Amino acid sequence: xxxxxxxxxxxxxxxxxxxxxxxxxxxxxxxxxxxxxxxxxxxxxxxxxxxxxxxxxxxxxxxxxxxxxxxxxxxxxxxxxxxxxxxxxxxxxxxxxxxxxxxxxxxxxxxxxxxxxxxxxxxxxxxxxxxxxxxxxxxxxxxxxxxxxxxxxxxxxxxxxxxxxxxxxxxx
Amino acid sequence: xxxxxxxxxxxxxxxxxxxxxxxxxxxxxxxxxxxxxxxxxxxxxxxxxxxxxxxxxxxxxxxxxxxxxxxxxxxxxxxxxxxxxxxxxxxxxxxxxxxxxxxxxxxxxxxxxxxxxxxxxxxxxxxxxxxxxxxxxxxxxxxxxxxxxxxxxxxxxxxxxxxxxxxxxxxx
DNA sequence: CCGGGCATGTAACGCGTTACATGATTCG
DNA sequence: CGAATCATGTAACGCGTTACATGCCCGG
Numbered sequence: 582x583x584x585x586x587x588x589x590x591x592x593x594x595x596x597x598x599x600x601x602x603x604x605x606x607x608x609x610x611x612x613x614x615x616x617x618x619x620x621x622x623x624x625x626x627x628x629x630x631x632x633x634x635x636x637x638x639x640x641x642x643x644x645x646x647x648x649x650x651x652x653x654x655x656x657x658x659x660x661x662x663x664x665x666x667x668x669x670x671x672x673x674x675x676x677x678x679x680x681x682x683x684x685x686x687x688x689x690x691x692x693x694x695x696x697x698x699x700x701x702x703x704x705x706x707x708x709x710x711x712x713x714x715x716x717x718x719x720x721x722x723x724x725x726x727x728x729x730x731x732x733x734x735x736x737x738x739x740x741x742x743x744x745x746x747x748x749x750x751x752x753x
Numbered sequence: 754x755x756x757x758x759x760x761x762x763x764x765x766x767x768x769x770x771x772x773x774x775x776x777x778x779x780x781x782x783x784x785x786x787x788x789x790x791x792x793x794x795x796x797x798x799x800x801x802x803x804x805x806x807x808x809x810x811x812x813x814x815x816x817x818x819x820x821x822x823x824x825x826x827x828x829x830x831x832x833x834x835x836x837x838x839x840x841x842x843x844x845x846x847x848x849x850x851x852x853x854x855x856x857x858x859x860x861x862x863x864x865x866x867x868x869x870x871x872x873x874x875x876x877x878x879x880x881x882x883x884x885x886x887x888x889x890x891x892x893x894x895x896x897x898x899x900x901x902x903x904x905x906x907x908x909x910x911x912x913x914x915x916x917x918x919x920x921x922x923x924x925x
Numbered sequence: 926c927c928g929g930g931c932a933t934g935t936a937a938c939g940c941g942t943t944a945c946a947t948g949a950t951t952c953g
Numbered sequence: 954c955g956a957a958t959c960a961t962g963t964a965a966c967g968c969g970t971t972a973c974a975t976g977c978c979c980g981g
Binding site for chain 1: 759762763766769786787788789790791826829830833834837838839840841842843844845846847848849850851852853854855856860861864892893895896897898899900902903906907909910911913914917918921922
């Protein structure tokens with residue numbers, strides 16, 4: 582039995598915030614959840630069609646945005662309560678560093694410098710959404726802040742790790 | 754063009770440490786790289802067959818372990834030098850927490866407690882390999898230690914984040 | 926001698942991306 | 954009017970997991 586798709590969760594979740602078109606669902610996922618989730622059109626449209634067939638979402642006419650139905654909201658709660666699928670890890674950076682001897686110290690330092698830059702940029706990118714969510718408040722704010730905090734902690738850990746590892750590889 | 758598989762990198766990398774059977778490749782990947790990489794038999798055997806056909810690995814007879822050839826080692830260096838594929842993020846825990854309002858505070862605290870336990874266990878699991886690699890030394894040791902350090906930093910960050918977030922959700 | 930670990934493979938399946946096709950609307 | 958963006962979909966493809974099938978060998 583293959584891993585079950587969690588696309589429905591993401592799509593229903595997006596529609597639970599506000600009714601929107603499939604296109605907008607993708608924008609929302611990219612912009613708001615982009616740091617820990619992604620969906621492509623090839624997933625979103627078939628999923629929306631299936632959800633519509635099951636009565637979890639509806640649109641008043643073929644050109645209107647999708648909106649969540651009552652059963653749809655119940656379905657979302659149900660799916661959220663299921664245990665999160667854990668994806669088998671596949672970290673290409675670590676794979677390369679682990680076999681770093683084959684690659685040479687300078688190339689590894691380059692990888693670490695890239696990772697450091699990425700982590701710093703990511704950390705800076707959390708400032709804006711954090712400020713926006715804090716200012717806006719609302720019942721969803723605490724939960725959004727928790728996911729933002731996760732990103733910040735992860736980014737800071739990556740920064741500390743990369744700096745430390747660069748020093749150990751005889752930072753040039 | 755679909756994302757390129759990095760299975761070859763992992764398999765050639767494993768064989769660069771020592772000749773071994775396909776079964777042992779999987780054991781090695783699971784035990785040594787398990788925290789940041791995984792491969793299944795369904796990937797390993799076809800990949801080994803393909804690599805053999807291209808002359809990157811060989812076995813003296815059909816029952817012998819696979820070993821890396823000269824071109825195979827060159828191929829590994831080549832593949833390691835390619836930029837790491839970045840996998841689109843899919844973090845089911847964050848997805849659930851982001852829509853935590855639908856799920857309710859208590860269920861979210863349960864998720865965080867689970868995550869905290871996982872992170873603590875993971876952190877403790879790095880102690881043994883760190884000691885082993887440190888004691889053994891060797892040219893590969895610095896690189897292995899870097900990947901272990903990454904796991905430790907990540908785990909500590911997860912612990913701090915989970916504790917902090919539990920407090921914010923009114924830790925009961 | 927039989928159960929469990931070692932060992933090799935393959936078939937089926939679902940997931941997700943990418944690319945393509947098409948059309949409407951908006952804005953400069 | 955032409956380009957960019959919004960919008961909806963589909964087809965093809967590769968990746969990776971899971972499950973199944975098979976056989977060997979060793980220790981109890």
